[in-house]
Amino acid sequence: MISFNQVSLIYPQAQKTIFNELTFSVPEGELLLIMGQTGSGKSSLLKLINGLVPHHTGGILSGEITVAGRSTRMHRPRELVDLIGIVGQSPAEGFVTDTVEEEIAFGMESLGIPSEVMRKRVEETLDLLGLAQLRNRSLSTLSGGEAQRVAIAAVLTMHPKVLLLDEPTSALDPIAAEEVLSILARLVHDLGLTIIIAEHRLERVLQFVDRIIHVLGDGQVRLGLPEEIMAQSASAPPVVLLGKDQDWKPLPLTIRDARRLAQPLRDKLANLSPPIRKVPSKKTVPLILEIKKLVVEYEKKVALRGIDLEVCEGEVVAIMGRNGAGKSSLLGSTVGITPIKSGQVLLNGAPAAELNGKALISLVGFVPQEATDLLYGESVLQECTFADRDSQVAPGTTHKILCQLLPDITESAHPRDLSEGQRLCLVLAIVLAASPKLLILDEPTRGLDYSAKLRLIKILRAMTDEGRSVILATHDVELVAEVATRVIFLAEGEKIADGSTLEILTSSPAFAPQISKILAPGKWLTFSEITSALEQS
């Protein structure tokens, strides 16, 4: 279906070769995963297939890429739409019209498909993706998962043979991600579509894929069966890490495979107990944040209805829940950017909305969902200078913190040219310059690969050791399992659960980390807990 012949790609003005003489082919009906570190070229590889690279982005391409016999060299992306559909990283940014139905029909209108055929295809696609209920909805009111499904539907109506998706699940909560992935699996099995996904949330997609392309970052790729690639790769989901550690053969990729092999391990661990996480108690440690009966409303919608929350020093609180459950509104209220209807938000006893400047940032550091939201400088160095001045610290402080987090950063680089992981580190450095007592992170692992995530976990642990507190809103169950001391669940603007990480995560099947699914009923959350317990025994 897709074949690469001696393909090389270089961007002008870049020293690095993105791809060097790639030769491989993808047969029809395969579900292929592209994995690799951020910035290694996953998206470029996807865009090469439909010709967006180099037709739309520039870059020097040599070699030949053909899809069903058609060369991307000779055809512009718009001439390949009947063959290839692509869904970008943030589908909402690619929407052209304003309602679901019109968006789905947009591509067909350009192709000049007769009106009756369009009607039929729209109905079929709405049913296929379970969107019939949303057909008249305005696109701006859709949740992340819905937008993703509409974007898929919008390309499917052109009956492509190949579907390309760039990080389809990283912005989604586990349940919405599951929905999208199972639809993709159905498209491969029922319609024989060839699907290629670039994704770094391996724990979500691994069970669905037939083969993996591992982009190594040095211009080479490795193509193979999931077991082969996983056996060699350093970044792997917990289930694979556990399998490798226990020498399980064949290497399990899914919970089911691992559970079948895990009986001896479960017996061994039955006598051991997981290390107890020290949980600071409210009686002995001072409170840093106090939220009382918080109500937040936007135009017609209630975002938060009467939330109470207390966070004391040294706690790591994870806030979880569906997209649109009110997580971001809650976080925003702690720094006074969410307008409050009623209730109180007290930072160290003072109302958050009334704090400003140095007084605010020395209490709370906020890392928004899009890390770029906090950046307005034109180079890394300029950002650091701004931060030093705003935090009223000695010049160079921010830069020093940044070097600890990220030793090999180019100071003259534009913040937008950094990889997602590098950008997060830059924002963290800026925020930490004022040494805030409370750090707030909104969806920090969205664009992070495993190594960047490990670095983030280390940083967060170091912070709590210094007695600072952290609040993070995230869909990443594995991150929560690693760092959180307490988990809060929000649904429809209400707090529906609040308790220790172990208790909350193990009690809900959708939000349980992989290790706890494998070792249930044992109360284990992370791979590192198991290794340290086994070492001690």
Next chain:
Amino acid sequence: MNQRSLHPFAWWAWGLGIAVTASQSPGTLALILLCIGAAMVVYSKKSDQPWAKAFAIGVRLGLIAFAIRIIIGVALSVPIPGNTLFTLPTIPLPEWMAGIRIGGPVTSERLAITATEGLTFFTLILAISAASALANPKQGLRALPGVMHQAGVALIISTTLIPHFVTSIQRVKQARRLRGDQQRIAFRKIAVPIFEDSLQRAINLGAAMESRGYGFNDSSTGRRFGSQILLSSVVVITIGVSLFLAAIEGAVLAFGFGVILLVAGLLVANKSTKRTRYRPQIWEGAEWVVVATSITLISVVLYKNESIFTTFAIFILAISPLFVAPKERQMATGAAL
């Protein structure tokens, strides 16, 4: 849920019908009745979409126009003899401006004429805003001939960009707060990130449209030929209109030739864009009735018969969409489902 809306062009025909009627001085009572009729139709048929607010804005604009007309009419005008109500102090003007004066006696006749003219302005503005409040602008753009499709898409995209622009500004303001930046507002610090945001969004949107086949079937030669014919038709029509205004012979000939060129240009250009429409806007009985009543309305007023019967007929014709038009489709929100 109501699936059907009246064709936007039918709403425009209705609005223009009222506007033309108002401009033909049908009498004060008829003007008032036209305003009431337009308001009745708007409030019973409008949707909750953003453009429905156009009517309220139109009312305010109309009131301002009315007030300005009255002020000008009272303070500054040619003297009209009649019943003097009160006298304003006169401001002397130079000799060469004889015939105009500022201030002076205000007669009831003068007040009545001014009020009627103000009311005409008000009705005109109201009619146009009523049509724009009822006609779905996006459907209207989609119903334009294929040549204008690209301009239509560009307009639709730019309307969706305004909210993005607002969020960009908010985002930068929040970032300043979150970073404890208390410096004076620096233009560069705000403008650069917003510009970067918009550029990024435009690039993303361009890539998405490209990879979804936008411009797939456009044959550029055909379209260029079409637009050349269209351009020349505009020139010829302009010549025709000028001839007509100058009362020189041949105006009708030039005008007719221009119209033929216009139709030909549209046909050629349409043929070169092989674009189809999903759910083309339907033109059915209701649309025909609305257009027919609008034409009747204009004919009635051109008849120049200020009897109570004509005034009544004007009112009935103006509110005819009340009986035939469906209610405009409402915005679908999460709550409604």
